[in-house]
Amino acid sequence: MTSLAALSLIVARDDIASGELDPLDYVEALLKQIDIFDPAIRAFILVDGERARAAARRCRAHWRRHDLPPLFGIPFAVKDNIDIEGLPTTCQSRAHDTSPASKHAAVVERLIAAGAIPLGKLVLHEYGLGEPEAGDPWPASRNPWNLVFTPGSSSSGCGAALAARFVPLTIGTDTGGSIRSPAMMNGIVGLKPGFGRLPVAGSFPLAPSMDIVGPMARTAGDVAAAFAALTETASVTRNSPPRIGRLDHLWREDLTASADIAAVMEQAIADLAGQGCALVERRVSPLQTINAAGWITLHVEAFALHRDKLRKAPQLFGASLLPSLLTGAFLNMDDYLSAQKLRNEAAARLDEALIDVDCLMTAVSGLPPCRMDDAEALDALSEASLRMLANVTGHPALALPAGLSSEGLPVGLQLIGRKGEEQELLAVGQWVEARLSGWSGRMLPPLLRGIG
Amino acid sequence: MAEADPDLIMRLGLAKLSETHAKDLDEAFARAMKLRAALAGK
Numbered sequence: 001m002t003s004l005a006a007l008s009l010i011v012a013r014d015d016i017a018s019g020e021l022d023p024l025d026y027v028e029a030l031l032k033q034i035d036i037f038d039p040a041i042r043a044f045i046l047v048d049g050e051r052a053r054a055a056a057r058r059c060r061a062h063w064r065r066h067d068l069p070p071l072f073g074i075p076f077a078v079k080d081n082i083d084i085e086g087l088p089t090t091c092q093s094r095a096h097d098t099s100p101a102s103k104h105a106a107v108v109e110r111l112i113a114a115g116a117i118p119l120g121k122l123v124l125h126e127y128g129l130g131e132p133e134a135g136d137p138w139p140a141s142r143n144p145w146n147l148v149f150t151p152g153s154s155s156s157g158c159g160a161a162l163a164a165r166f167v168p169l170t171i172g173t174d175t176g177g178s179i180r181s182p183a184m185m186n187g188i189v190g191l192k193p194g195f196g197r198l199p200v201a202g203s204f205p206l207a208p209s210m211d212i213v214g215p216m217a218r219t220a221g222d223v224a225a226a227f228a229a230l231t232e233t234a235s236v237t238r239n240s241p242p243r244i245g246r247l248d249h250l251w252r253e254d255l256t257a258s259a260d261i262a263a264v265m266e267q268a269i270a271d272l273a274g275q276g277c278a279l280v281e282r283r284v285s286p287l288q289t290i291n292a293a294g295w296i297t298l299h300v301e302a303f304a305l306h307r308d309k310l311r312k313a314p315q316l317f318g319a320s321l322l323p324s325l326l327t328g329a330f331l332n333m334d335d336y337l338s339a340q341k342l343r344n345e346a347a348a349r350l351d352e353a354l355i356d357v358d359c360l361m362t363a364v365s366g367l368p369p370c371r372m373d374d375a376e377a378l379d380a381l382s383e384a385s386l387r388m389l390a391n392v393t394g395h396p397a398l399a400l401p402a403g404l405s406s407e408g409l410p411v412g413l414q415l416i417g418r419k420g421e422e423q424e425l426l427a428v429g430q431w432v433e434a435r436l437s438g439w440s441g442r443m444l445p446p447l448l449r450g451i452g
Numbered sequence: 453m454a455e456a457d458p459d460l461i462m463r464l465g466l467a468k469l470s471e472t473h474a475k476d477l478d479e480a481f482a483r484a485m486k487l488r489a490a491l492a493g494k
Contacts, residue, residue, distance in 0.1 A: 292490035299484070311465050314473055322473060326480035327487070329464045330456065335488055342491065 004029035008441070009074055009168035009222035016063070016073040023059035023073035027052050027117065030075055034166050037447065040147060042139045043161035045080045045090060047120040055117040070229040072115030076169040079155045080121040081128060082213065083202040084108055091204050092126045092136055095309055095316035105202025107171055107213050107230065114229040119167055122157030128178055128206045129154065129302060130321030131378065140372065143185060144445035145409050149369045150378065152182030158216050159186035163445055169226050170216045175206040176298055177387025179214050180399035180414060184364040187401040187410030187443065189433075190216040191223050191426065192387075194419045195394030198230055207301035210294070210391045219441055220400060220429035227422055238427040241275060242358035244415075245282035250362045250386050254287035257366040257384075264403035264411050265363055267438050275435045282353040282360060284389065285346040293346065294388035296331055296339040303328025347393035350416070354395075359428050360416040362386055368405035386414065396422045398429045403438030408446075410439075456481035 004026055007015070015021035031049050038044055052075055059073045078084065081091045083101035085108075090098050103109075108118060123141040125131060131153070132140030143151040144163040151160045155172030159182025162170055172179040174192040183190030191214045198213050205211050215226035224235045251257040251265065273279055284290075303310070306317075306325050314322060353360060366384035370377035390397035396419070401412045415432065417425030433441075454461060454470040454477035461470050461477060469477055 286493075288490050289493060292487050296487050296491060299487070307465075311468065314469050314476075323476040323479040323483065326466070326469070326473075326476055327483045329466060330460070330481045330484035331487065335484075335491065338491055 005033040005165040007168065008219055009217050010225055012168055013071065013074055013225065017068050019064040023063065024053065024056040026073065027056040027075055027119070030119065030167060033164070037164050038166065040447070041142050041144050041160050041164050043122055043141050043157040043164060043166060044077070045121045045123055045138050045157070046087060048084070048087065048118065052117050052119045059115070059117070069113070069115035070225065071111060073117065074115065074169060075117045075119040075167050076111055076171065077120045077122050077158070077161055077167045078105070078108060078118070078171045079124050079158050079173055081124060081173060081204040082108065082171060084118050084121065087121060089121070089204060090137060092124050092130075092138060093317065094137060095313065101202070103202065106199035108202065110230050111171070116169070122155070122161055122170060124156060125154035126318045126321045127204070128173060128175060129324050130318045132372070133318050133320060135318065143369060143409065144447055145187065146407070147447070148371050148373065149409055150185060150372045150381070152185035152369065154178040155182050155216070159183055159188055159190070162186060162188040162216060162218055165448065168217060168222060171213055172216050173203055173206070173211060173213050174391065175210045175212070176294055176391050177385050179216060180364050180387045180397060181385070183216055183399035184401065184412035185369040185410060188216060188218050189220050189223050189401070189429070190214065190399045191227060191422065192390055192397045193227070193422050194396040197396070197420075197422060205305060207298040209297060209301060220398065220426055220433045223398075224423065224426035224430065227426065233423060236423040236427040238431045241277040242428045242431060243278040243280070243356070244272065245353055245357040245360040246279050247282055247284060247360050247362040249283055250287050250389070251366050255366045255384055257363055258368060260368045260405040261363050261366055261411055264438055265413060268402045268413055268436055271435050271437050272432060280357065282357070284349050284353055285342070287386070289342055290346055290392050291385070291388045293339040293342040294392045296335050297343070297392075299324070299328035300331050300336045301328070343392045346389070347395070350389070350393045350395055354418050359425055362414050362416070364399045364412045364414045368407065368411045369409040390416050395419055396425050398425055400429055400433055401439045402436050454478050
């Protein structure tokens, strides 16, 4: 691995700003890292090296000035349901129009305005909802921690590219957990901002009442820096221990987490308590009804989006996506309205649970990553998701790595914050991240160790 | 032919799929009914 590729976003940004790191050298180091490892990991659908080199050369003209924008010279890549001008957006589907995008997605526009450099498009699951299949236009992304294990869904390439040190920042989308799943499974950090906090224009929708775009990086501090640049807000620093509400019932009672997950969560709770963090039990709506409300909303809205093509050319959709999209056809207005009523109730209960704490904490998943070729285990992994809650209610949620499973794959915890307080949530995330004994940002996927 | 309600499939404009993707329609119908029950707490 090249040493420059391992730099965190904040370190690279500061080194570029101080004149220690040449933006073009940095881009070249990342392109070399991609050349070496992506044939095995397959995180990218498209690497736009020439555009990135040209942008880095332009950065050089302004290098070493004192008024640089906040992400000056920082390369990033996006999930391939987000537009980059001049490049096709594939959504990993044969059903999608892949004409080059006429303009950048709003979130890409903001990153470029902040000085960042687009490097390419990343693998996803078909339309953010299918499962990887042999007939997909591009091969499925692999987990850098173990190439036969799933990298999570559906922003799979976003998580894998960060774990593989291909880029310091990726942008994913999260309608039912699609940022936090690959964040956990690749040992990186993913923020699902609150609903409406970042513009979704130029990202292909899945279920518009829950769709969000959000930043993913290797540390909570890096994600905070990216979110600050995206929203033109200031990062928040926390020095005192937070007060955290434990949503243990979600992984202890509503579903029974595996021994791996339970051990990592219990260790995290012990670590935080030992550092002066107040941890109190809180309860929210039952997992079964939260998940049903979320999936009903998602299926109804996704069917409405794809209805015409489903009627005319169903053969264009992948075998796992087709029945999922068709599910919305058999749900009626009563189902949808009941789901919306439950969403409002769940949001109110979550607000109430957050009244006297800084954030809520639960697991990201009740199960650790499994093998990609084990269909039964993949189904179980999907069923064990604890991510839909924040999509249903629209609250911001942060996935942080917290330890390794017995098979050596990352597992993590999830922090849920108050609406409109992403930076406060990220500040708690940085405080927590620094105090977990089961995880260190220095931990590398075995594939990357010892190669220099 | 899909086993899910043929009248409903017709009304939804999915008759063509009933011939060519019957298994997918039946799977989708079963999934929808499961979600409806889960939402009702059943």
